[in-house]
Amino acid sequence: MGVLPEWCPPYNSRKKDPATGEEVFCICKKPDSGELMVGCDGCDDWFHFSCLKVPQKFNELVFSFFCPYCQCGITGPGASSGNLPKTLWRRKCRVPDCYKPCAENSKYCSETHALSYMRSLVDRVEGRGYDAQDVLRQMLQNSDLTKFQQIGCEGVPTPPDELAPGLFEGDSRLRDLGSQADKIRTETRPEIEQQLKKLERYMAWVKTVNHLLFASASEDQDGPSSSKSSRALKRKKKSTKPKSVCGYHPRLEIACSPEEFASQYDETETELNSVCCKLRCPRHSDWSGIQETSLRFQLETLESSLERLALLQKIRQDQLKMQVYKELSKSKQA
Ligand SMILES: [Zn+2]
Ligand SMILES: [Zn+2]
Ligand SMILES: [Zn+2]
Ligand SMILES: [Zn+2]
Structure with missing residues (x-):
């Protein structure tokens, strides 16, 4: 069995609030208040992003979620097999402040973000187009090192x-x-x-x-004698x-x-x-x-x-x- 994270209370199988009879969820054992939750693939309980210390912006990046108890083997598939499951994440779009998952076979969520990423790369490279000799001359004239560092020059000789x-x-x-x-x-x-x-x-x-x-x-x-085309036809019918x-x-x-x-x-x-x-x-x-x-x-x-x-x-x-x-x-x- 694994170890629960420090912030996670011990497992409690309670499903209803004893006072109100309301259905309760998560590690906090509170009812659904409309706050963003994620379903566990191991135990079918629901968990608040905030209780799990997961930023809400990761919402779309969850591929397969397992709660702390399932990851620990207290509940879920790990409890019987001993093989502890882990939460898996989708790859995030490369644009730094975008938290959407990548589109299929892409490093970006969308065409728009692929383009804007490329553009920022080109800008950065062009911004570095300093001549090394020039930089050295400037530097020797100008002893203010911090200012020089801010130029972000490429290739100091x-x-x-x-x-x-x-x-x-x-x-x-x-x-x-x-x-x-x-x-x-x-x-x-x-x-x-x-x-x-x-x-x-x-x-x-x-x-x-x-x-x-x-x-x-x-x-x-x-049948061994059937031709390729008829076999293909059969496959199509029998999908x-x-x-x-x-x-x-x-x-x-x-x-x-x-x-x-x-x-x-x-x-x-x-x-x-x-x-x-x-x-x-x-x-x-x-x-x-x-x-x-x-x-x-x-x-x-x-x-x-x-x-x-x-x-x-x-x-x-x-x-x-x-x-x-x-x-x-x-x-x-x-
Ligand atoms: Zn909670
Ligand atoms: Zn679980
Ligand atoms: Zn199986
Ligand atoms: Zn994006």
């Missing part, structure tokens, strides 16, 4: 090595940024990539199992999805070959070797898709962390370089 030996190597802030980026590149990212591969391998196994269990029956109906087992396994473990599994399969059992065998399983509906989305989302988050770290490194390098120039201009004036 690196001072010659004789003037500042080991300028970057000696800086602990830069080393720290570097090791953060290294950790992501050598540990965190490979770990998630590994998990994605594991999921893919496991899903391929489930697919083969389902093929062994159910595909042979429908192929027999088609029902082929039967398949859910295949959910909490640790994605492949315990045996698909053939072995298929031979042990028993229609009357809902589980075999911890693999969920329900044919239409509402509990795990699209579980692999959700896990994949979540892993890919994590990978993307890491990519933007790397971008951010690279930018911070560059800013720090510029700062260090400018310190050198500042000293230089001082000694010139003296």
Whole structure:
């Protein structure tokens, strides 16, 4: 069982206010007052955004919500399986103050926001169109460093090595940024990539199992001699999805070959070797898709962390370089 967050009161199964008989919800056990609430996919109770400390503007970004008790395994699917569910979020539109989810295959909620984002990028790049030589001249004339930093110039020229030996190597802030980026590149990212591969391998196994269990029956109906076009026609008429087992396994473990599994399969059992065998399983509906989305989302988050770290490194390098120039201009004036 997991640990409840500090702000969350212990679980209480009460559904009605003993005094008024009114239906009560949430961790606060209060009636519906019209405040924004979200339904839990694990226990079917409703929860106030404010009680959960979730900003209301995230409303449209909830993909699949689990309350603190379900995430802890006190209620919901985790209580019996021990596999604790987590709330999943949709990807937010890239425009900073927009909290709408991304449209399909897009990083933006809408065409309008895609355009406005691009425009702001172009503006930023054009705003940086300073000539490095010019910047250096300005800087040496103008010893007001803060003013200079505000220009936000790109590419402060690196001072010659004789003037500042080991300028970057000696800086602990830069080393720290570097090791953060290294950790992501050598540990965190490979770990998630590994998990994605594991999921893919496991899903391929489930697919083969389902093929062994159910595909042979429908192929027999088609008959081996039927031509491609007639088969296509038949498929169109028969638009029902082929039967398949859910295949959910909490640790994605492949315990045996698909053939072995298929031979042990028993229609009357809902589980075999911890693999969920329900044919239409509402509990795990699209579980692999959700896990994949979540892993890919994590990978993307890491990519933007790397971008951010690279930018911070560059800013720090510029700062260090400018310190050198500042000293230089001082000694010139003296
Ligand atoms: Zn509440
Ligand atoms: Zn719940
Ligand atoms: Zn948007
Ligand atoms: Zn299932």
